[in-house]
Amino acid sequence: MPRNEREGAADLTHVIAVARSIGTHINGFKIVIEKSTVPVGTGDLLARTISETMAVHGLSHDFEVCSNPEFLKEGSAIADFADAPRIVVGAGSDRVRQAMRDCYQPYLRDRDRLVFMDVRAAELTKYAANAMLATKISFINEVANLAERLGVDVEQVRTGIASDPRIGPHFIQPGAGYGGSCFPKDVRALVRAGRDAGYEPQLLAAVNDVNIRQQNTLFDKLHDAFAGDLAGRTFAVWGLAFKPNTDDMREAPSRRLLEALWEHGALVRAYDPEAMREVRRLYGYRADLELCESPESALECADALIVCTEWPCFAAADPSKLAEALAFPIVVDGRNMFDPAMMQQHKLLYYAAGRGSSVADSSQLKALTAAPAAHILAAE
Numbered sequence: 455m456p457r458n459e460r461e462g463a464a465d466l467t468h469v470i471a472v473a474r475s476i477g478t479h480i481n482g483f484k485i486v487i488e489k490s491t492v493p494v495g496t497g498d499l500l501a502r503t504i505s506e507t508m509a510v511h512g513l514s515h516d517f518e519v520c521s522n523p524e525f526l527k528e529g530s531a532i533a534d535f536a537d538a539p540r541i542v543v544g545a546g547s548d549r550v551r552q553a554m555r556d557c558y559q560p561y562l563r564d565r566d567r568l569v570f571m572d573v574r575a576a577e578l579t580k581y582a583a584n585a586m587l588a589t590k591i592s593f594i595n596e597v598a599n600l601a602e603r604l605g606v607d608v609e610q611v612r613t614g615i616a617s618d619p620r621i622g623p624h625f626i627q628p629g630a631g632y633g634g635s636c637f638p639k640d641v642r643a644l645v646r647a648g649r650d651a652g653y654e655p656q657l658l659a660a661v662n663d664v665n666i667r668q669q670n671t672l673f674d675k676l677h678d679a680f681a682g683d684l685a686g687r688t689f690a691v692w693g694l695a696f697k698p699n700t701d702d703m704r705e706a707p708s709r710r711l712l713e714a715l716w717e718h719g720a721l722v723r724a725y726d727p728e729a730m731r732e733v734r735r736l737y738g739y740r741a742d743l744e745l746c747e748s749p750e751s752a753l754e755c756a757d758a759l760i761v762c763t764e765w766p767c768f769a770a771a772d773p774s775k776l777a778e779a780l781a782f783p784i785v786v787d788g789r790n791m792f793d794p795a796m797m798q799q800h801k802l803l804y805y806a807a808g809r810g811s812s813v814a815d816s817s818q819l820k821a822l823t824a825a826p827a828a829h830i831l832a833a834e
């Protein structure tokens with residue numbers, strides 16, 4: 455489901471088009487299954503649209519709408535599907551429930567994973583699941599921002615809370631905020647749905663706001679470290695996709711960073727194992743964007759490095775090589791990939807999410823440049 459950009463609401467154009475198509479071609483009893491993430495009430499809308507279209511074409515067939523939301527993640531779709539913790543089915547009759555059980559039988563051999571409910575509950579279950587996960591991410595990002603200002607390493611805090619089974623280790627990795635085609639649009643759509651129903655969903659609105667602010671932290675830290683003096687500088691960017699193992703750039707935190715850097719007259723040298731073709735499609739050829747062949751080549755002539763995506767190939771980076779290659783010893787890490795102590799050992803100013811140097815401060819850079827380091831002097 456694309457979203458309606460103007461209001462944050464889900465855009466049902468394609469779903470209605472499909473319902474009309476079904477109403478035109480239906481030739482006997484059918485079960486119509488919603489797989490897309492659609493607002494509560496879409497099942498009813500589908501049923502109405504199919505009935506009205508059948509009437510226009512002089513058709514009269516029995517059908518039922520069922521909601522069977524998808525919970526897979528990009529990059530692990532097959533494993534998530536085959537080993538789903540639960541299969542949610544919203545259905546209004548035993549006939550549909552049995553048909554869905556038959557359909558999923560190959561995946562139910564070890565245990566029954568079907569969770570039956572009504573159609574509207576299944577529609578909301580999908581949104582609630584994504585909103586809960588997005589809430590966990592915005593929550594830990596809030597804690598990371600507090601940790602930064604209180605001189606605490608959020609990674610220690612994360613480990614401390616993750617061991618409580620009521621909290622758990624999943625979806626509490628702080629970073630540059632969540633992106634992708636689902637969390638941002640689904641949280642916004644749920645906020646919209648609440649407002650349409652006369653209820654202000656304060657928590658969900660805050661989850662979205664915190665995420666937008668978090669996506670901006672990469673640029674903000676860089677901006678502060680260089681005291682706003684970004685024009686004409688060159689920055690290496692490692693990772694562009696919204697997460698590893700995909701080339702998807704939808705709502706990727708890297709996009710906010712790139713666009714803000716360009717707005718401030720900076721040049722970008724970027725590397726991503728998968729997403730560079732997509733970046734080219736989005737931004738075209740431009741003088742302030744160089745797509746590089748390797749992480750190392752992105753560092754050439756760069757003033758500082760920003761990590762946007764935690765591709766495993768970046769984890770092996772040698773801090774001494776980073777310190778050597780960068781004109782200024784600044785690494786802004788949006789995915790907490792490196793050990794702050796190790797970075798410090800190599801005199802790198804390391805700004806991660808809730809760890810390393812505290813909130814970026816240009817005085818730190820001045821202090822460091824006052825104590826001469828060969829590469830900085832060379833750059834000046």
Ligand SMILES: NC(=O)C1=CN([C@@H]2O[C@H](COP(=O)(O)OP(=O)(O)OC[C@H]3O[C@@H](n4cnc5c(N)ncnc54)[C@H](O)[C@@H]3O)[C@@H](O)[C@H]2O)C=CC1
Pocket residue numbers: 455456468471472489490491492524525526527528635636
């Ligand atoms: N991306 C994911 O990992 C997951 C997505 N979903 C949900 O699945 C739905 C699709 O998401 P994505 O796959 O990310 O979207 P997408 O935008 O990548 O893919 C949508 C596809 O539908 C095609 N399409 C659009 N209108 C059409 C029409 N009228 N007839 C036939 N094809 C049409 C598009 O060309 C495109 O290939 C959304 O509701 C999303 O929330 C649910 C779980 C996981």
Ligand SMILES: O=C(O)[C@H]1O[C@H](OP(=O)(O)OP(=O)(O)OC[C@H]2O[C@@H](n3ccc(=O)[nH]c3=O)[C@H](O)[C@@H]2O)[C@H](O)[C@@H](O)[C@@H]1O
Pocket residue numbers: 491524525526527528529584587591624625626627628629630631632633634635636637696697
């Ligand atoms: O509805 C959907 O389409 C899907 O949305 C997400 O899947 P996906 O968007 O593919 O990606 P995730 O792995 O969930 O990551 C989403 C974003 O959150 C970020 N994230 C994730 C986990 C975490 O701890 N911290 C964090 O910042 C990732 O970097 C990424 O930008 C859900 O995880 C799926 O269950 C759901 O089916």
